[in-house]
Amino acid sequence: MPFSGADILLDSANLARLAEGLIVTVRVAAVSIVFAFVLGMLIGVIALSRGKLVQIPYQIFLQSIRIVPQLVWLFLFFFGFAKWLGWNWNGETTGIVVFSIWGTAEMADIVRASIGSLPVHQTQSAAALGLSRSQIYLFVLIPQAVRRLLPVSINLATRIIKTTPLLVLITVVEVLKVGQQLIEVNILTNSLAAFWVYGLIFVIYFLICFPVALLSRKLEARWSVQ
Amino acid sequence: MRNLFKFVAIVAAVFGFAGASTFVNAADAQDSIAAIKARGHLKIAVFSDKPPFGFVDKDGKNQGYDVYFARRFAKELLGDESKIEFTLTEPANRVDLLESGRVDIVLANFTVTPERSKRVDFAKPYFKTAIGVVSNDQTPINKVEDLQGKKLIVIRGTTADVYFSKIKGIDLVKYDQISDAFQALRDGRGVGLAQDTTLVLAWANENKGFSVGVGDIGDVEPIAPAVRKGNTELRDWINDTLAKLGKENFAHKAFDATLKPYYGNIKPEDIIVEGGVF
Amino acid sequence: MSDILRVTNLRKSFGALRVLDGIDFSVGEGRVLTIIGASGCGKSTLLRTINGLETIDDGEIVFDGERLGADTDWRRVRSHIGMVFQSYDLFNHLKVIDNVTLAPIKVQNKGKEEAEEIAMNLLRRVGLEDKRGAYPRELSGGQKQRVAIARALAMQPRIMLFDEITASLDPEMSQEVLETLLELAAIRMTMIVVTHEMGFAKAIGDELLFMDGGKILERGAPRDFFAAPQTQRARQFLSRFEYRI
Numbered sequence: 001m002p003f004s005g006a007d008i009l010l011d012s013a014n015l016a017r018l019a020e021g022l023i024v025t026v027r028v029a030a031v032s033i034v035f036a037f038v039l040g041m042l043i044g045v046i047a048l049s050r051g052k053l054v055q056i057p058y059q060i061f062l063q064s065i066r067i068v069p070q071l072v073w074l075f076l077f078f079f080g081f082a083k084w085l086g087w088n089w090n091g092e093t094t095g096i097v098v099f100s101i102w103g104t105a106e107m108a109d110i111v112r113a114s115i116g117s118l119p120v121h122q123t124q125s126a127a128a129l130g131l132s133r134s135q136i137y138l139f140v141l142i143p144q145a146v147r148r149l150l151p152v153s154i155n156l157a158t159r160i161i162k163t164t165p166l167l168v169l170i171t172v173v174e175v176l177k178v179g180q181q182l183i184e185v186n187i188l189t190n191s192l193a194a195f196w197v198y199g200l201i202f203v204i205y206f207l208i209c210f211p212v213a214l215l216s217r218k219l220e221a222r223w224s225v226q
Numbered sequence: 227m228r229n230l231f232k233f234v235a236i237v238a239a240v241f242g243f244a245g246a247s248t249f250v251n252a253a254d255a256q257d258s259i260a261a262i263k264a265r266g267h268l269k270i271a272v273f274s275d276k277p278p279f280g281f282v283d284k285d286g287k288n289q290g291y292d293v294y295f296a297r298r299f300a301k302e303l304l305g306d307e308s309k310i311e312f313t314l315t316e317p318a319n320r321v322d323l324l325e326s327g328r329v330d331i332v333l334a335n336f337t338v339t340p341e342r343s344k345r346v347d348f349a350k351p352y353f354k355t356a357i358g359v360v361s362n363d364q365t366p367i368n369k370v371e372d373l374q375g376k377k378l379i380v381i382r383g384t385t386a387d388v389y390f391s392k393i394k395g396i397d398l399v400k401y402d403q404i405s406d407a408f409q410a411l412r413d414g415r416g417v418g419l420a421q422d423t424t425l426v427l428a429w430a431n432e433n434k435g436f437s438v439g440v441g442d443i444g445d446v447e448p449i450a451p452a453v454r455k456g457n458t459e460l461r462d463w464i465n466d467t468l469a470k471l472g473k474e475n476f477a478h479k480a481f482d483a484t485l486k487p488y489y490g491n492i493k494p495e496d497i498i499v500e501g502g503v504f
Numbered sequence: 505m506s507d508i509l510r511v512t513n514l515r516k517s518f519g520a521l522r523v524l525d526g527i528d529f530s531v532g533e534g535r536v537l538t539i540i541g542a543s544g545c546g547k548s549t550l551l552r553t554i555n556g557l558e559t560i561d562d563g564e565i566v567f568d569g570e571r572l573g574a575d576t577d578w579r580r581v582r583s584h585i586g587m588v589f590q591s592y593d594l595f596n597h598l599k600v601i602d603n604v605t606l607a608p609i610k611v612q613n614k615g616k617e618e619a620e621e622i623a624m625n626l627l628r629r630v631g632l633e634d635k636r637g638a639y640p641r642e643l644s645g646g647q648k649q650r651v652a653i654a655r656a657l658a659m660q661p662r663i664m665l666f667d668e669i670t671a672s673l674d675p676e677m678s679q680e681v682l683e684t685l686l687e688l689a690a691i692r693m694t695m696i697v698v699t700h701e702m703g704f705a706k707a708i709g710d711e712l713l714f715m716d717g718g719k720i721l722e723r724g725a726p727r728d729f730f731a732a733p734q735t736q737r738a739r740q741f742l743s744r745f746e747y748r749i
Contacts, residue, residue, distance in 0.1 A: 011284075013284055013285065013286070014284075017282075017286055060357070062340045075319075075322060076329075078322075078326070079319075079322040079325065079326035082326040083325055083326040083327065083329060107408070114546050119591065119593070120591055121591045121593040122593060122595065123591065124557055124593070125587070125589055125593035125652070126555065126595070127557065127582065128555055128582055128585075128586075128587040128589075128656075129582065129583070129606070129607035129611065129659060130580070130582040130583030130607060130611040130659065131579075131607060131610060131611060132579055132604075135247070135610050135611075136502070139595075139606060139610060140595050140606075143597045144595070144596060144597045145628070147597065161592075166677070168314065168316055169316055169318055169319050170319070171313050171314050171315070171319075171323075171328075173274070173314055177274070177275070177314070180275045181274050181281065182280045183275075184275040184276065184277055184281055185275075185277055185281050185282065185283060185284070187277075211325055223597075
């Protein structure tokens with residue numbers, strides 16, 4: 001019976017719960033990615049300044065976000081803040097805050113590196129034409145940097161999506177956890193429950209990440225002609 | 227330069243944690259009985275994917291042995307078993323949920339250990355676990371001595387692995403995955419498999435021709451409700467309630483309702499603790 | 505004759521290295537000044553001080569009657585000073601036409617249509633009107649530099665600065681770019697041309713400066729300089745070119 005156990009996916013109650021979990025996953029990831037991209041762009045441009053007043057806080061921000069694992073940040077914000085400051089943010093809010101900060105740091109560094117790697121003559125020739133500093137960023141540097149940072153930032157977006165299962169540790173029930181709940185409840189009656197549920201979740205993750213990757217490939221192809 | 231920043235960041239993070247923990251604990255006093263009554267519901271952490279202890283059923287409702295106790299606690303304290311806010315927990319965050327004041331009680335198959343007792347207060351137990359050996363009915367293992375000179379399957383790094391490594395004359399066959407270990411037992415690569423009693427009981431119940439001949443090997447470990455460290459008021463209330471429930475054989479009722487379908491016709495007293503009396 | 509640009513006693517050091525050491529010169533309306541000298545003699549730095557890409561330590565730069573310095577509104581001044589660099593510096597994400605219209609639209613607030621009309625006239629003048637929709641990477645080096653010239657001209661500058669704009673080009677492409685410059689000279693565009701093309705320096709300039717070690721060692725009519733250089737350094741410099749050719 002090659003399809004034995006597939007009925008776990010045909011149960012509308014099960015599917016509804018998976019959909020609920022999926023909405024949580026997408027909501028946290030999407031909001032975080034939007035914040036990360038916007039704030040990261042801003043901080044990345046600021047971080048191009050070589051002044052100590054910018055570089056020291058920036059490096060501390062970036063390195064502390066990078067070396068401390070996301071899980072520790074989630075615990076710190078969820079349990080630590082509740083304990084020490086009495087801030088009882090719910091798990092989803094905490095997840096969005098932490099992933100936004102993490103994404104902002106990564107995005108800022110991507111932006112900083114992409115703009116920093118543009119030839120200095122781009123800036124100078126734009127300045128020589130009388131463009132202001134902000135016009136140079138807006139019309140010359142950022143549009144060119146975006147083409148360079150696109151693949152890496154898409155990679156960052158998919159990394160954020162794929163990190164959402166960590167949220168179970170701050171009590172958020174996202175799609176993967178719902179899947180595990182379904183599998184464990186059915187394990188005695190359906191030995192292939194894991195296969196079908198994980199299979200569906202695989203497809204779901206693929207359906208979220210693939211269009212993003214496809215879009216980036218299309219844009220890259222279009223821009224490489226230029 | 228980069229390394230210096232890393233160093234500074236680590237130092238800042240470590241001191242940040244340590245420094246912050248010396249501040250007033252904001253979680254204090256949110257979980258006094260008066261506060262819970264004023265709030266109108268109990269906040270209890272349970273598992274959502276660990277049947278038969280805590281899981282979510284087909285209709286999306288929390289169920290299981292732990293949940294059965296949780297509902298009764300709500301009824302005893304607030305007069306209504308539905309006055310509960312369940313929080314999903316994982317083994318890794320049970321202590322933090324209590325310390326941060328996010329829940330009042332953890333009822334999540336929480337084994338009492340000296341290490342954990344430093345950070346949370348355990349009430350009296352309502353369940354217990356030890357090491358059990360499941361074996362093929364053709365070659366039954368009914369006591370530890372039966373294993374002499376034979377092959378025993380264990381999962382690397384577990385309590386059972388540690389325990390049997392100290393006993394001479396038993397040939398251990400080690401696996402990393404539980405599923406691989408059980409398959410090895412089916413294939414006859416050992417006469418028995420040693421693991422938590424509850425797990426081998428549940429497995430034997432589902433696999434004809436296998437039974438658990440011995441289920442109380444090693445230290446029998448109590449499993450108990452836990453509250454935030456220092457919340458003696460709530461802990462004492464739980465202890466009193468467990469004693470009271472013992473008079474009506476509540477743990478046995480809970481066993482019949484939640485564990486029996488998983489373990490079959492075993493002796494409830496092998497795993498449950500009635501009235502908090504270990 | 506009115507001077508558009510007058511530079512007096514200009515000094516500039518990078519740390520201990522003195523790159524400009526008392527430079528004096530002026531450029532009259534419609535005149536072409538060429539500057540030659542070995543690499544590192546300070547000629548590029550000199551050009552860059554004029555539109556504020558480099559600061560100065562001492563001396564005076566007067567452009568169109570205005571003394572330039574730290575409190576200058578460089579954006580306004582730069583829009584009157586066109587500059588073309590050695591490296592290809594077109595904006596790679598923009599089509600040729602958009603490269604040329606960007607500054608007129610954003611800096612001079614010209615309408616798109618007006619800016620494009622100016623741009624097309626200029627592209628026609630540099631012989632690249634058919635490339636209006638091309639991206640920079642589709643152009644040859646010489647074409648890129650001609651677009652860069654058109655881009656600078658689109659701001660309708662009072663003076664144009666050219667910083668070794670043929671240095672990265674092979675001879676054939678240099679030729680087409682230099683011809684564009686000669687055409688500009690013919691319509692009386694005021695220009696300062698830093699170059700290493702000796703034949704070109706001889707042909708285009710009204711006046712020539714020979715720089716060495718941050719100083720102007722010789723100045724005068726190009727024909728005179730090439731016929732009879734006065735200093736030992738200049739003779740050495742020129743002989744190197746003869747040897748190479």
